[in-house]
Amino acid sequence: MPFTPEQLRELQRLLPWNDGSRLPDGRVLGRGRKDWGVTPADWRIQLLIDHLQPAGKRILELGSCEGVHTVQLAARCGEVVGLEARVGNVVCALVRLWASGVRNASILLGDVRAMNDTIGRFDIICHIGLLYHLEHPLEHLAFLPRLAHTLFLDTHYADTTLRFRQAELTWNGRRYPAYVYPERKHRTDPFSGMAHRSHWFARDVLLSVLRDTGYRGMEILDDRRERNGPRVTLIARTEA
Ligand SMILES: C[S@@+](CC[C@H](N)C(=O)[O-])C[C@H]1O[C@@H](n2cnc3c(N)ncnc32)[C@H](O)[C@@H]1O
DSSP states (O other), rough: OOOOOOHHHHHHHHOOOOEEEOTTTTTTTOSSOOTTTTTTOOOOHHHHHHOOOTTEEEEEEEEOOTSSHHHHHTTSSSEEEEESHHHHHHHHHHHHHHTTTTOEEEEOOOOOGGGGGGOOSSEEEESSGGGGGSSOOOHHHGGGGGGGGGEEEEEEETTTTTTEEEEEETTEEEEEEEEEOTTTTTTTTTTTTTSEEEEEHHHHHHHHHHHHHTTTTEEEEEHHHHHTTEEEEEEEEEEO
């Protein structure tokens, strides 16, 4: 049964929405930066669908925020599990799934820094807007092949136009140049990382890191400049 206008208004009022999506009847739930009109999916989710044919597959979505992408993925795959560290985002995501009539998705409250094997095995990891929020991206990337062979990654990277302090990260005896991004609003902003800083790699270093952490096949789908810096969308596979 669709919500009455009063019920939808109440839902809008009750929760701390920062993101928006359309319900099956076309009305908007939530608010904020995303309202794609009648477009069924964010273009990166569409890229994932076009390149990875997710029908019947299990997807792990890291940093699932308020579940806008989760709903879109659920419509095209077997099952989605979202993992999100902020309680407010998890509550909004759960309500969005329910209000959108999604039955093949679940949301876990958790921090990717504490992930272990108990989360299970998946066909695809959907990783959008999260890597550049991590203080220890090497350890994180190195763990992911245990969860899925295929990584769909959308992330900012560093270049010389960004005035970030330089740093060096080490992993497995290797050293990687990196840049320090101050996560100034990590305590209050619903889209930020959980620590006070994160580390970004230059594009070529990011690709080396992926190779060194177990990914063999790499396919760059998009490379662009956004307000906060350059950003790439790619698929990485542990089997070439
Ligand atoms: C920039 S938003 C991207 C959200 C969504 N993937 C998208 O592209 O619209 C980053 C999300 O990752 C979550 N996040 C940040 N650090 C995290 C961590 N260590 N563990 C789990 N979630 C995290 C944030 O709370 C936020 O929801």
